[in-house]
Amino acid sequence: MKYVRSSSKKYLPSKEAKRISLAPEDIYKKAEKSKIKFWANLAREGISWIKPFTKDYEQTSEKFSWFKDGKLNLCYNALDRNLDTPKNPAIIFIPENVKEKKQTLSYLQLYESVNEAAFLLRKKGIKKGDVVSIYMPPMIEALIFMLACARIGAIHSVVFSAFSAEALRTRIKDGKAKILISCNYYFRKGEKIFLTKKIKKACRKIKIKKIIIDRKKTGKIFVKKNTPIIPPEPMNAEDTAFILYTSGTTGKPKGVMHAIGGYAVQAYWSGKYIFNLKRNETMWCTADIGWITGHTYACYAPLLNKATTVLFEGMPTHPTPDRFLKIIKENKINVFYTAPTALRMFAMQDNFTSKYALKSLKILGTVGEPIDKETWNWLFKKIGKGRCPIIDTYWQTETGSAVIDALPGHGPFIPSYAGKPFPGIDYSIINKKGKKAKSKEEGLLVQIPPFSPSLIRGVWNNPQRYKKYFIKGKYDSGDNAFYDNEGNFRILGRSDDIIKVAGHRMSTAEIEDAITSLPEVIEAAIVGKSDKIKGMIVAAFVKTKKPITEKKIIERVIKKIGPLSKPSEIYFVKDLPKTRSGKIMRRILKGLLEGEEIKNLSTLLNPESVEKIKVLIKKELPKKK
Numbered sequence: 153m154k155y156v157r158s159s160s161k162k163y164l165p166s167k168e169a170k171r172i173s174l175a176p177e178d179i180y181k182k183a184e185k186s187k188i189k190f191w192a193n194l195a196r197e198g199i200s201w202i203k204p205f206t207k208d209y210e211q212t213s214e215k216f217s218w219f220k221d222g223k224l225n226l227c228y229n230a231l232d233r234n235l236d237t238p239k240n241p242a243i244i245f246i247p248e249n250v251k252e253k254k255q256t257l258s259y260l261q262l263y264e265s266v267n268e269a270a271f272l273l274r275k276k277g278i279k280k281g282d283v284v285s286i287y288m289p290p291m292i293e294a295l296i297f298m299l300a301c302a303r304i305g306a307i308h309s310v311v312f313s314a315f316s317a318e319a320l321r322t323r324i325k326d327g328k329a330k331i332l333i334s335c336n337y338y339f340r341k342g343e344k345i346f347l348t349k350k351i352k353k354a355c356r357k358i359k360i361k362k363i364i365i366d367r368k369k370t371g372k373i374f375v376k377k378n379t380p381i382i383p384p385e386p387m388n389a390e391d392t393a394f395i396l397y398t399s400g401t402t403g404k405p406k407g408v409m410h411a412i413g414g415y416a417v418q419a420y421w422s423g424k425y426i427f428n429l430k431r432n433e434t435m436w437c438t439a440d441i442g443w444i445t446g447h448t449y450a451c452y453a454p455l456l457n458k459a460t461t462v463l464f465e466g467m468p469t470h471p472t473p474d475r476f477l478k479i480i481k482e483n484k485i486n487v488f489y490t491a492p493t494a495l496r497m498f499a500m501q502d503n504f505t506s507k508y509a510l511k512s513l514k515i516l517g518t519v520g521e522p523i524d525k526e527t528w529n530w531l532f533k534k535i536g537k538g539r540c541p542i543i544d545t546y547w548q549t550e551t552g553s554a555v556i557d558a559l560p561g562h563g564p565f566i567p568s569y570a571g572k573p574f575p576g577i578d579y580s581i582i583n584k585k586g587k588k589a590k591s592k593e594e595g596l597l598v599q600i601p602p603f604s605p606s607l608i609r610g611v612w613n614n615p616q617r618y619k620k621y622f623i624k625g626k627y628d629s630g631d632n633a634f635y636d637n638e639g640n641f642r643i644l645g646r647s648d649d650i651i652k653v654a655g656h657r658m659s660t661a662e663i664e665d666a667i668t669s670l671p672e673v674i675e676a677a678i679v680g681k682s683d684k685i686k687g688m689i690v691a692a693f694v695k696t697k698k699p700i701t702e703k704k705i706i707e708r709v710i711k712k713i714g715p716l717s718k719p720s721e722i723y724f725v726k727d728l729p730k731t732r733s734g735k736i737m738r739r740i741l742k743g744l745l746e747g748e749e750i751k752n753l754s755t756l757l758n759p760e761s762v763e764k765i766k767v768l769i770k771k772e773l774p775k776k777k
């Protein structure tokens with residue numbers, strides 16, 4: 153499959169790429185005729201229903217449903233129906249330590265393991281609708297328990313394993329989880345990372361059952377024979393499949409809720425059409441299972457499509473920078489899906505790509521943050537060798553599946569542009585005046601109804617917060633973007649106080665709350681500062697009443713949230729720029745950090761603070777490098 157450059161800016165699929173595309177040539181046209189019928193047809197074709205639906209889409213203000221009267225089971229769709237070829241590999245687990253052997257679980261082995269885990273959950277009293285917290289790195293049992301939850305109709309809530317004890321505790325408490333599944337340790341960059349202490353701390357004085365897996369035995373835990381069969385629970389399409397906490401604009405994380413039917417349909421078809429994923433092909437999505445990307449493209453989409461998913465435990469540059477290429481080569485990966493930050497890290501150390509032919513690769517995908525042209529070109533030429541399209545997928549925890557992207561047989565592939573909305577999904581851009589933006593005019597990215605099947609259905613315990621996602625009948629993504637005159641979208645970044653660091657989503661308010669919980673601190677403002685590798689780093693402006701060390705601030709953030717959120721630069725300031733209503737002007741602080749000229753300070757309560765911070769940054773910055 154070859155991808156050809158049509159102009160200095162665009163690549164287009166070749167005839168061969170078009171020929172083998174799983175998405176039909178006329179897919180956009182077909183979807184455009186009736187988006188609802190389009191999705192209803194896909195739902196019937198791609199998903200096995202216990203009770204077929206007769207209702208497709210319904211909506212009353214911000215509440216909407218898909219396939220409401222249908223019944224299905226997500227685990228059945230991911231496993232049971234794939235047992236016609238039971239020996240096909242479902243999961244390949246690659247330990248970080250090269251001396252440890254990789255483990256492959258066939259569909260039958262995975263099915264048996266999931267059945268046993270489901271039996272165990274039932275034995276522990278877990279019922280349909282109960283919340284199960286899973287605090288684990290990408291390892292076999294994380295997927296086994298996610299699927300076991302889906303099998304019995306429990307709701308999984310996976311918590312990223314690098315989150316702190318306090319962050320885990322908040323999520324367990326908010327979800328009112330009945331049980332916590334975790335492991336004793338895992339490996340990262342050659343180090344053993346222990347979870348046991350964190351688990352103990354997180355569960356202090358909380359009534360919660362626990363299952364702690366021994367990492368040494370991963371893949372060999374559920375091997376008992378003769379466990380009674382746990383039949384897949386018939387679930388309503390609109391029942392909650394899982395919740396996943398993500399950062400919002402307040403200090404409190406939001407439990408994003410996804411509905412089983414819509415999620416299954418869109419995970420299945422996005423896997424097929426975006427990644428051209430066929431049965432028995434192998435997909436490696438490097439995202440941690442604690443993020444939505446890990447849920448959809450390291451677990452559900454590959455399994456729903458009867459493909460093989462690769463789980464890698466640790467750091468893809470460990471012990472040597474070409475580790476990720478060795479994994480691609482040894483496991484004959486067809487689809488490689490990762491974040492631009494990881495690619496920038498690989499490219500920086502690149503003196504190895506020419507040694508690898510990487511013939512198995514057919515699709516390269518990126519996610520989580522904008523990809524710059526330089527990295528795009530490196531990926532296209534050095535990894536894809538000009539044969540593979542780069543699919544820059546735009547989406548969010550809230551959308552559940554990728555929603556804006558070029559399709560491999562359709563294109564065009566334009567460096568730094570995500571592409572067009574997935575067929576059957578409509579996005580638009582609203583300018584400052586609240587009108588539809590013209591081509592190349594920047595504005596707010598919104599989704600237009602009918603809303604996509606896997607779009608968020610609620611915020612756990614917080615129906616008011618859910619309503620805030622919708623403005624004038626449209627779903628507000630919180631991102632700024634523009635489109636070109638052919639309707640290809642370019643994502644520019646967040647319009648709110650969320651920042652993306654190395655592709656990870658963080659709430660400035662959550663980090664600020666952690667810092668201001670220190671008695672020495674009066675106020676704090678967090679902003680994202682551009683960074684060549686991570687896209688952004690966390691910078692903190694802190695106003696104190698007593699002296700405090702940077703170390704203490706960093707430790708507090710790690711304790712409250714986790715190491716990913718720790719500030720890379722801290723500035724101690726006498727005053728923070730504020731509006732007359734008392735709102736801290738983070739935009740000005742960001743501008744100062746980026747060396748921009750700050751104009752029009754007339755609306756500020758304390759305009760003199762700006763010059764002082766400018767001088768401070770100039771003085772401090774060289775020491776921070």
Ligand code: PRX
Pocket residue numbers: 398443444445518519520521522523544545546547548549550570629630631643644645646652655656657
């Ligand atoms: O700002 C957008 C950015 O990531 C945000 C969603 O983060 P999260 O919920 O953690 O999900 C990440 C993985 C799906 C978006 O609001 N984002 C995601 N994909 C892209 C992106 N920004 C630019 N280009 C992308 N392809």
